[in-house]
Every structure is written in structure tokens, then in C-alpha cells.
Amino acid sequence: MKFSAHEWRGHFPLLANHPRLHYLDNAATGQLCAAAFDAVTHHELTQRANVLRGTYKLAEAADAAYEQARRQAAAYLNAASADEVVFTSGTTAAINLVAHAFGDTLQAGDEVVLSLAEHHSNLVPWQMLRGRRGVALRFIRLADDGRLDLARLDEIVTPRCRLVAVTHASNVTGAVSDLVPIVAAARAAGARVLVDGAQMVQHGPVDVAALDADFYAFSGHKAFAPNGVGVLWGRAEALAALPPFLGGGGMIGRVTAEETTYAAPPRRFEAGTPPIAQAVALGAALDWLRAQPWEAMRAHTTHLAQRLLDGLAVLPGLTFLGPREMTERLPIVAFNLAGIHPHDACQVLDAHHVAVRGGHHCAQPLMDRFGVEGAVRASLAPYNTEADVDALLEGLKDAQRKLK
């Protein structure tokens, strides 16, 4: 199937509204696709109602749309059933859900394995669990190119390991985790596996069946869908084994003042009114994305990222945080320029209409590993073009002139 980035851009109204903008902060938030925007609009203006068994037409429509969104998310993930899809407010909420519902079944001395590449959202909840339950955290280290160092995996994933929680891809280095040996090690230890897919899903459909994980988390806003919604996928058997996390309306069986029984998954984990319109829009976005020519799109973003890597490599004083070649990695490129602070670089780039982000990217342990406080990060989406990459490179040269 053919792919044209310029045509694809046409599906993103904000980009049309900002024709001069070079938006290269997609790892922070993707722009909203028209399919999602239209779905929100349609929902809010024609079928807005609370879900959970309203018996009037509006509520029936809202319920049907919400449950369809579950099926759409399940299809995107190749999940066995829509009932394996729990809607949350985002990746962070999804991981915290597991850190409580699963985590609170752990005992002192049990181990949770993470990597040093984790986003704070897949680190802090486990540190907090350590505080509550006395579990030990063990870390997969990073090689010099930012990839997970799996050489001594068997020493890290011990028989005391109960959960391995790792990112599918780093939001800083773009490195895609080699999950096969990690899942194998977890299985050998009898541990569950949680994969943080926040950076992965926007680069094409994911196959959780093939990954053989137990939990998979991602956010709508990074996948060209609205804020305020995300997904926790859980294998049916893994979800069924979990107690609820948050309490409230919609997740109960029967409530008395004395005691309460809980609904089956996924409702058990969706306390309160869910983000209905947002979930409906996420479903629409995923459905649209699923039908895109991903092979051609990946070739396009890989080409752009390679152009960026090549262009950066010749700048004086440049260091990369991450792999230099485009194998097993996403089009996310983090780097530093000697003597220039990331925020100053970003500010000069803004004058060039280039939107990139500088800072620690919520990955301070990774920053510590590389001995830096922060980095500039450019992250690409299929709507980006060579002009975006070239504007970034030009802007950096200007920053080097101006700020040195």
C-alpha cells in the first residue's frame, strides 16, 4: 500500500491550523487524528449519556459505543476478548492499578524486576509498592547504546521474582526492548509480565498474544486520541485473579453498608463513570490506525529518523543517548550538544517553529546512567516530513551559533 506523509497530515487538523509548525514532540503527545475528533464530536453532540444500563435510547447508544471501543482496542492489541480491555485514565493509572491490585498480593522479599530505562510512571509505583509491602526492586541495566543489557538476565530474574515490568520501547532512546528472553525468564521464574506500551502503540498494531505478556498498558493521547483515557489490557486469567483497586460505582456486585462484592473484569477495575467520550474516540482512532499501511509508514519514519541521525552525527560536540542505527528502535532520537543546555536548545528551536522537548523526559535513572541531567528529544510520527527534520537540524546549527 502506498503512503504519503503529506496526505496523512491531512488527517490531523491541528497541523493544518499550524502550517509552519514542525511538530517533533510526538513521544510526549501525538496530535489528535480526525477520526478521534469526529468521534468525540459525534458522541458528545448526539449520544452523550452515562453508561451502565440506562434504558433510554441515548444511554443505549452510549453504552454500545463504549463497548464497541473495547472491541476496537482488543482488535488493535490482538487480545482474545474485549473483556480483557480495562479503560483507565492513561498508562500511569493502568500501571498503578497493577501495582496495587497485583502488588498488594506480594510479600516482603518478593521481587519486582524493572529496567533502568523505565519512565517514572513504571518506576515510582513500584517504589511506592516497596514502601508498602517490602518487596525488592531489581533492575535490568543498560548497555552504552541504551539497549537493555540482557546478558545476566538469569541473575536479575531470580526465583523470588513475582513480576517483570518493562517498557516496550524507551521514550528517550527509542530502543525497543527485546521481550522474548525477558518473558521467557519471567515465565521460568513463575512471574507475571507487565509491558509498558506507552511508546509502542502509536507505531502500529501490537500483538499481545504473540508477546505472551500478562498486562499491557498504553495512553490514548500518545496514539492520536484524546487525553484522559488509556488501556490496561490483561490476560483474562490474570485479571480474574486480581482484587479491585479503586472502589466506586459500576465495579460492584452488591453493596451493603457492611460489605461489598465485586463485578467481573473489566468492570471490576473501572470504578466510577469512565472516560466515555474519550474511550469512544480512542476506539475510533485505533480502528483507523489499524487500517493504515504500516509497513510503508515505518519505512517513512525510519528514513526520516536515519536522516536525522546522519544530520546530527556531523554536528560538533554531539552525543547520542541511544542506538545510532535504525534497527530495533523507534524514530525517537535523544541527544546533547556540548555546552548547550537542552532547554536553551529547545527555546531557540521554537523560534524556528520546531517543537521538541528538552529535559529528563521522566526518566531520571536513565539520565543518571548516562551521566546527564537531560537531553533534547525529537520524536517522529508518520505525518512528519524531511522538511521537519531539516528544520530541526538548521535550528540546532543556529543554536550552536547563538548560544556558544
Added chain:
Amino acid sequence: MKFSAHEWRGHFPLLANHPRLHYLDNAATGQLCAAAFDAVTHHELTQRANVLRGTYKLAEAADAAYEQARRQAAAYLNAASADEVVFTSGTTAAINLVAHAFGDTLQAGDEVVLSLAEHHSNLVPWQMLRGRRGVALRFIRLADDGRLDLARLDEIVTPRCRLVAVTHASNVTGAVSDLVPIVAAARAAGARVLVDGAQMVQHGPVDVAALDADFYAFSGHKAFAPNGVGVLWGRAEALAALPPFLGGGGMIGRVTAEETTYAAPPRRFEAGTPPIAQAVALGAALDWLRAQPWEAMRAHTTHLAQRLLDGLAVLPGLTFLGPREMTERLPIVAFNLAGIHPHDACQVLDAHHVAVRGGHHCAQPLMDRFGVEGAVRASLAPYNTEADVDALLEGLKDAQRKLK
């Protein structure tokens, strides 16, 4: 200031799209006001970016809009400072936040006081806390008209009480809680006070300073704003005393693999990417609502609710769950018709284009108190008219004809 319900309807696009609809399920979800819809659209199509210190123009605009929403929510609540406003995904999430962050500081034997009128979202989190910490729950009982029975408040709020968590108004009976003696009793016991404002804020601005509570929770979707966003207001000193609840990006001071320090409130309680567009729209909705002629609007909804109460009272076999007069209550009317199940009534009403909800309304202890499984509930908003009320009454007569 004058008020016209017909003009007001004009601000709610869904109602224009469904001219025959009599929407009387406002306690479940209010319809989206144009101010909120326009704010979402403007945000998503012109300034969508992640918050937290992006240094490019789009991110600056998104940050500014998000922080403005905090000020708008603070203004609506008459809060001392915007830093007292924590954005959550809704009331349920807000109450769970307090049930963990504050609740986990409690000890076995400490007491939490609720009422039997609580929505499951202000009951189940405390039952779960009881499971975690061994606190005792004590309940304010209900008088026959559904109002809180405060006669023996001093026996219920004992010196062991650490928190009183009560609804500002019941989502079933419409009764507004008499908070003055409750807050006084809590203060005398040295306990904190959480008020569930989910049903209150859509009936006009709230004054948390005058209430003298410590925490106040509400949801956007019931206040004519989007799903997926809500507010936990906390007195500055009360928030500052709380540890964080969820862990993730944005709520940290500094993170290493070993330990983490946390940001000041409100950020400490906003782990992960917040519901940015939704908060911005909530701010816009609250700003718009604040400028409305509430006195005239309350007179209007009170008139409608009285018309409804009068019309219902003459139906054979009718019983009310709640006060029969319109003092100290909201325009929320729950009732049963002898021999007719609420869902059957609602289904017949739907054929009359009347949208009301039947069931337990996530308030099973209240249902138990009145010895019923459920009830039909009609809940009014200022856009409702006499025609809506009359259609409901007609529909009920039809249901009595058809289903008996």
C-alpha cells in the same frame, strides 16, 4: 437577572440535535455546554501538547490553559488558591485518592463516619480502607424522608473519628445535607471532613471556604463539562500533609532507582499526563456557569420539581424516596409506582422520549434503608421545561395503563 430555559437550552448542542428528547437524567450526566465543547475543540485543534514545561509555543499555550483551568475551578469553589485544585479523572478517583493518601495514615480502631445516603463511590473506597487498615465505619442514619438524621450525631462522631465523608446532596433523594452541625462535630473530634459534591456543583457555585471542609470532590461530566475529569479540592494545609497516592511522571521532585522525592501539591497528586483538554473544558464550563443567573435558575428548577412532585403525588400507588417539599433539596426526584419495576417504567418512558434512569443509582444502602431494590429517578437541569415534566407524567400514566 432574567432567565429563560429555552434560551439556556440553546447552549447545549445535543438538545438541539434531539428536539423531541426530554432529558431528565441530569444526575447521571449533564449535557455538554457549548462553552466546554468549544474549549475542547479550540484546545485540541490549536494548542494540543503535553503539559509540564514544554518550551515551545504550543506547549506554553497548553500549560497556560491547564493552569487557567485550575484558577477557574478555584474561583467556582471560592478556594483560597488555585494550588488547592487537584485535577483527577472524576469524583470517584478524587475520593479514592483521599481514601489512600489520607486513609493510609489511619490506624486500626480509628473511625470514618459516612452516611447511609452515600453513593457507592463514597462508600466502597472506605470499605476497602477498612480492609487495609482496620478502621471502623460508622453511619449517619436516614430519616423517613431521606434526610440525614443528625439527632445523635455526637454518638456517631466520637473522639476516635478521624474523617467524616458525606455527600453534599443525595443523588437519589435530592436532599441537601445539613453540613454545619456535621462539620462542627468533626471539628470537635479533631477529624477531617470530605464533602462529595458530585451532585451539588451543577446547581450553582459552591463556597468551600464557607463550608469549612477539608476536601471537596466533583466530576466534570455532571457539571456540563467532559467526562474523564474531576476535581479534588483540598485545603492547602490538608493537601500538604498528605503523601502522594499514584506514582508516575509529573508528581516527583527527583527520582533515582533507589528513591524518589515528591513535588508540592497539587502536582504531587497528578501522576502522569493529566486530562488536559478535559480540564481546560471544565474550566471553561465553570467560568460560564459562574456568570449565570443562579437565583432565577434555581427558582425555575424548583418550580419544575414542585410541578413534578405535585403531578406524581396524585398517581395511584406512588411512593417517594425523599423529601416531598422543595426546601433544602435539589430538583432530583426518586419514586416507585406500585407493581411496576423501575426499568419497565423507564422503558415505556423512553417510547415517550423521556430519558430517566431506573435502578439502585449506586446507592444500595439507601435502597436497603427504604426496603426497595430500586427506584425511578428524574433529575432536572436549568434547561428543562414544563414540557419535560409533563411528558414524564404522561408517560408514567401510560406505563401504569400498559404494564398493570
Added chain:
Amino acid sequence: MNEDLYQQAILDLAKSADGAGRLAAPDGTAQGDSPLCGDRVRMDVKLDGGRIAALAHEVKGCLLCRAAAAAIGRHAAGLDAAQAAELRAEVAALLSGADAAPAWPELKCFEPVRPHRNRHGCVLLPFDTLRDAIEKAAGR
């Protein structure tokens, strides 16, 4: 379309309340709760050679739920556990639009429930409870 739900046949079926009551010494009893509407069905069964010899139900529920329970009260005698499970699946299929002729003529009156997905549970609750009651009785 909504009003089709409440045709005379379904009203009559519900009002017949066939099988309503309790058994004195049931081999199995199951209770079904609808989490979302608070409806509750209790079913007592006595088995003979693994098949239902006697059955009684108590329903706090809507007309659809009561009609379904009455249909069970009329026809369930003679069913074994496997057939009860199959029956439940058949009713679910009928609600989802399957065209097969239903096992009992009364089940046809649930066809108008099809478009109202939120009411499917009302019809299914008694069939769920029946299945659970037989399983419990058979498992003793």
C-alpha cells in the same frame, strides 16, 4: 420499537408467575444478582436422576426477568445440567439475533428485547440462576 417490548404475551407470562415460591427441601439453590440494577432471582431445584423434578423461584425484578422465570417454571422439568447450560446459551443467541426456533414457544416473546442490549441481562438472569442451581444440586 420500545413499546413492542411489552406485548400482551410477555405481560401474561410474567403475571402467570408459574413456578413462583420456594421448595421445602431443595437439592440445590442458587441466587442471581444483577450488579447494575439490583435485581435478584433465587431458584430452588430438586433433581431426580440428574434431571429437574421440581423447581421454584423467587424474583425481585422487572417484567422481562419475571417472564423469563415464569417460562422456566413452566418448562424446566426434566432438564439436566448440560441442557440448562445449553438453554442459557440458546437464549443468549436468540437475544443476539439468532434465527433458530426457540426450545419453548414462550421464548419468542423475548425477540423484541434484541435491540435493547442493556435489558438482555434481565432476561438472562433467571437462566443463569437455573444453570447455577442445577449445577449445585448435581454437585452435591
Added chain:
Amino acid sequence: MNEDLYQQAILDLAKSADGAGRLAAPDGTAQGDSPLCGDRVRMDVKLDGGRIAALAHEVKGCLLCRAAAAAIGRHAAGLDAAQAAELRAEVAALLSGADAAPAWPELKCFEPVRPHRNRHGCVLLPFDTLRDAIEKAAGR
């Protein structure tokens, strides 16, 4: 407008790095972390009669942060705790658009930061840290 941020004055101020280093035996040391960008400022102070006698700072931060620290390095001698707190408030006011003439001429070069609210913290971090360091030293 963005480019105005990096005028020669601010670049020169940052590069001067006035006051950079550590003190051998400070009366007080404070560390300031910017939670959102990871920047870090450490400030050592020695007091004499409650007023700053010597000061040194280490900055891992952007040009704005380094420039602010250098301004402090140039001018902070003689400040007491109250004055340091007031200075911090004055800089915050300047960033918010207040028109008053700043205490030190160098502070004028932060005016272009005004529209960039997300960078205000970069300028304020050294002033926060200064205030904390004096308080600690005075509290000993």
C-alpha cells in the same frame, strides 16, 4: 520573541559564572532541584552578623539559571535572610510583569523571559536556593 531571550547580556552574564565554586567551610548550604527539568543548584554561604560574607554556587542548569546564579554571585554579598526572601519575591514580580526598577541592573535581562512562563522557574531556582541557604546558615 523567543530569540530575545538569548541576548548578549544574558549570555555574557551566564558565561561570567561569577561566584561559581564551593566554599571551604560554609555556614549553610542549600540545594535546589527543578522537578521538571532536573536542573540543580547548590549554594554555599558564609554569614557575618547575619549578612552574606561569602557565597559560592554550583549550577547544573540552562543559561537562564546560570545567568541568575552569576547575578547572585556578583551582588549577594551583604544580604540578610529577609532581604534574600524579598529579592526572590522581587524577581518573581519582575517575571510576572511588574514595572519597578530591579534591585540589580543585571536583572533587567530577564524581562524577555516574561512570556515564557515555563522558564520562570529556571530564573527563580537560584534565588530560591539562595534564600534557603541563608535561612539554613542563620538558623544554625
